[in-house]
Amino acid sequence: xxxxxxxxxxxxxxxxxxxxxxxxxxxxxxxxxxxxxxxxxxxxxxxxxxxxxxxxxxxxxxxxxxxxxxxxxxxxxxxxxxxxxxxxxxxxxxxxxxxxxxxxxxxxxxxxxxxxxxxxxxxxxxxxxxxxxxxxxxxxxxxxxxxxxxxxxxxxxxxxxxxxxxxxxxxxxxxxxxxxxxxxxxxxxxxxxxxxxxxxxxxxxxxxxxxxxxxxxxxxxxxxxxxxxxxxxxxxxxxxxxxxxxxxxxxxxxxxxxxxxxxxxxxxxxxxxxxxxxxx
Amino acid sequence: xxxxxxxxxxxxxxxxxxxxxxxxxxxxxxxxxxxxxxxxxxxxxxxxxxxxxxxxxxxxxxxxxxxxxxxxxxxxxxxxxxxxxxxxxxxxxxxxxxxxxxxxxxxxxxxxxxxxxxxxxxxxxxxxxxxxxxxxxxxxxxxxxxxxxxxxxxxxxxxxxxxxxxxxxxxxxxxxxxxxxxxxxxxxxxxxxxxxxxxxxxxxxxxxxxxxxxxxxxxxxxxxxxxxxxxxxxxxxxxxxxxxxxxxxxxxxxxxxxxxxxxxxxxxxxxxxxxxxxxxxxxxxxxxxxxxxxxxxxxxxxxxxxxxxxxxxxxxxxxxxxxxxxxxxxxxxxxxxxxxxxxxxxxxxxxxxxxxxxxxxxxxxxxxxxxxxxxxxx
Numbered sequence: 001x002x003x004x005x006x007x008x009x010x011x012x013x014x015x016x017x018x019x020x021x022x023x024x025x026x027x028x029x030x031x032x033x034x035x036x037x038x039x040x041x042x043x044x045x046x047x048x049x050x051x052x053x054x055x056x057x058x059x060x061x062x063x064x065x066x067x068x069x070x071x072x073x074x075x076x077x078x079x080x081x082x083x084x085x086x087x088x089x090x091x092x093x094x095x096x097x098x099x100x101x102x103x104x105x106x107x108x109x110x111x112x113x114x115x116x117x118x119x120x121x122x123x124x125x126x127x128x129x130x131x132x133x134x135x136x137x138x139x140x141x142x143x144x145x146x147x148x149x150x151x152x153x154x155x156x157x158x159x160x161x162x163x164x165x166x167x168x169x170x171x172x173x174x175x176x177x178x179x180x181x182x183x184x185x186x187x188x189x190x191x192x193x194x195x196x197x198x199x200x201x202x203x204x205x206x207x208x209x210x211x212x213x214x215x216x217x218x219x220x221x222x223x224x225x226x227x228x229x230x231x232x233x234x235x236x237x238x239x240x241x242x243x244x245x246x247x248x249x250x251x252x253x254x255x256x257x258x259x260x261x262x263x264x265x266x267x268x269x270x271x272x273x274x275x276x277x278x279x280x
Numbered sequence: 281x282x283x284x285x286x287x288x289x290x291x292x293x294x295x296x297x298x299x300x301x302x303x304x305x306x307x308x309x310x311x312x313x314x315x316x317x318x319x320x321x322x323x324x325x326x327x328x329x330x331x332x333x334x335x336x337x338x339x340x341x342x343x344x345x346x347x348x349x350x351x352x353x354x355x356x357x358x359x360x361x362x363x364x365x366x367x368x369x370x371x372x373x374x375x376x377x378x379x380x381x382x383x384x385x386x387x388x389x390x391x392x393x394x395x396x397x398x399x400x401x402x403x404x405x406x407x408x409x410x411x412x413x414x415x416x417x418x419x420x421x422x423x424x425x426x427x428x429x430x431x432x433x434x435x436x437x438x439x440x441x442x443x444x445x446x447x448x449x450x451x452x453x454x455x456x457x458x459x460x461x462x463x464x465x466x467x468x469x470x471x472x473x474x475x476x477x478x479x480x481x482x483x484x485x486x487x488x489x490x491x492x493x494x495x496x497x498x499x500x501x502x503x504x505x506x507x508x509x510x511x512x513x514x515x516x517x518x519x520x521x522x523x524x525x526x527x528x529x530x531x532x533x534x535x536x537x538x539x540x541x542x543x544x545x546x547x548x549x550x551x552x553x554x555x556x557x558x559x560x561x562x563x564x565x566x567x568x569x570x571x572x573x574x575x576x577x578x579x580x581x582x583x584x585x586x587x588x589x590x591x592x593x594x595x596x597x598x599x600x601x602x603x604x605x606x607x608x609x610x611x612x613x614x615x616x617x618x619x620x621x622x623x624x625x626x627x628x629x630x631x632x633x634x635x636x637x638x639x640x641x642x643x644x645x646x647x648x649x650x651x652x653x654x655x656x657x658x
Binding site for chain 2: 168170171173174175176177178179180184188189192193195
């Protein structure tokens with residue numbers, strides 16, 4: 001396909017893109033600027049981009065004002081990683097079954113998964129609290145991981161199933177003729193071939209888990225050492241005032257792992273989401 | 281060793297019957313080709329033998345053992361797929377070794393077997409490559425390598441050459457025939473390409489609508505097609521058919537009258553009571569001659585293809601403008617819309633009754649012409 005635009009069409013396209021980018025990135029820019037400002041430079045009227053005494057001090061002092069900050073970051077990472085690993089252990093075999101086997105209620109179940117996605121976790125937080133309380137699981141990592149896993153599985157199955165359906169069934173038939181059982185075929189043939197799709201699911205699951213943990217941690221956990229970053233950030237909210245610059249600095253450092261993950265793995269995301277769209 | 285028997289094999293999908301009762305015996309070491317038009321059930325039948333499709337009723341035996349309910353690997357078969365179905369993430373070596381890895385074979389023996397297979401298929405230099413780096417012909421050879429490494433008694437091929445270009449296909453045909461004689465194994469091969477069927481098969485099974493239309497050697501099918509379907513299917517360009525009326529019918533020959541009044545005596549075994557019946561005369565395009573013959577036909581060529589070695593005339597015959605194809609010498613004096621007079625010999629013709637069943641032709645079935653053998657000897 002050949003696209004030829006006139007110069008003013010290019011101007012319009014880039015204007016549109018620029019507007020969108022400003023809209024999306026403005027909070028990050030503001031967060032970064034705030035993290036650099038001294039506290040008394042925050043509320044200047046009129047608004048100024050550059051205020052006096054800008055420095056990276058907040059990035060150093062934040063570790064002192066909230067000593068467990070590194071622990072919260074590790075917790076966040078650990079919870080999200082655990083949700084991803086446990087989620088994939090359920091998603092891969094389940095989506096394989098959904099993509100290959102005919103069984104009663106298959107489509108109904110897929111529909112239910114979609115419906116579960118429409119219910120926000122917040123709606124279920126009180127019943128979940130009761131369950132956790134009765135099982136004695138409150139204030140454990142498990143309490144924050146298990147509901148996370150449950151909520152990422154349906155989306156994961158939908159994503160991975162469509163990828164697995166594009167893998168030609170001859171591949172499995174060949175493995176079957178070669179004597180491999182279903183499980184052997186899944187592990188040795190299907191999973192390696194589906195790796196780009198699995199990567200996409202892993203990344204979306206990780207990001208979803210990273211984002212959703214706040215709610216579970218806030219309700220199911222009151223042990224400080226186990227808190228993930230979003231809850232830990234509340235420690236910057238003092239009685240008198242909020243330490244905005246350190247809060248923003250901690251937030252930015254906190255999202256760094258996800259950001260790096262995304263930068264390094266984005267080629268998989270693009271490749272995975274478009275694979276099979278056009279016959280090569 | 282590699283003996284296969286099928287008894288009243290049926291396959292139905294819901295209410296649709298795809299395979300309508302197949303009885304077939306294949307001896308050890310035979311190269312049998314299933315051929316037929318799309319949707320005739322040839323691939324389904326192969327997949328039923330392989331164990332990839334369930335057998336609705338009937339029985340499939342391999343080496344005298346009922347295998348209906350056995351998984352593919354326990355049947356002692358291996359299969360080559362049309363799409364090759366190579367494992368894209370594994371090297372050529374690992375692809376070929378895969379069936380042995382499944383068996384958990386000892387490393388030394390596994391290596392020896394893979395090396396042997398790759399030597400037969402001339403893949404030695406490619407063992408470290410991934411399938412994506414190979415050409416179509418090499419991928420096909422890897423797929424065959426994966427099939428032979430387990431040394432099964434029956435090989436199944438599902439249109440293995442249809443993804444290759446014409447030149448490569450011709451090469452692979454020869455290689456497969458060689459492989460068959462080297463391995464001393466039974467091979468069952470599905471194709472819709474009659475050239476592949478004619479060149480490689482010991483026996484061809486022509487399938488039509490889920491039933492066996494005819495089983496025979498390639499030349500048997502060519503010279504003695506059992507019915508109209510096989511007559512039209514085997515041979516390229518396909519056989520011409522003309523409506524005729526039976527004049528007289530005897531055991532030593534049948535005389536028929538064409539619609540233009542011309543009479544022709546055919547060397548086929550007649551049946552009593554055929555006189556006056558409408559029959560179908562079959563004549564292959566390559567059996568038409570310019571001049572000579574027992575009867576002259578007047579054709580009107582519509583399209584002429586000059587291939588150098590021969591000339592193909594797509595013509596119409598008679599007042600109904602029946603399509604009629606003739607294969608003539610390369611320099612035959614044929615021109616578009618110029619009437620063409622061609623001769624046919626009664627001994628070359630086929631005759632079919634109203635149900636499409638052939639009258640037995642009186643021809644000797646040998647690969648070699650005895651007169652040419654005598655000439656060569658003298």
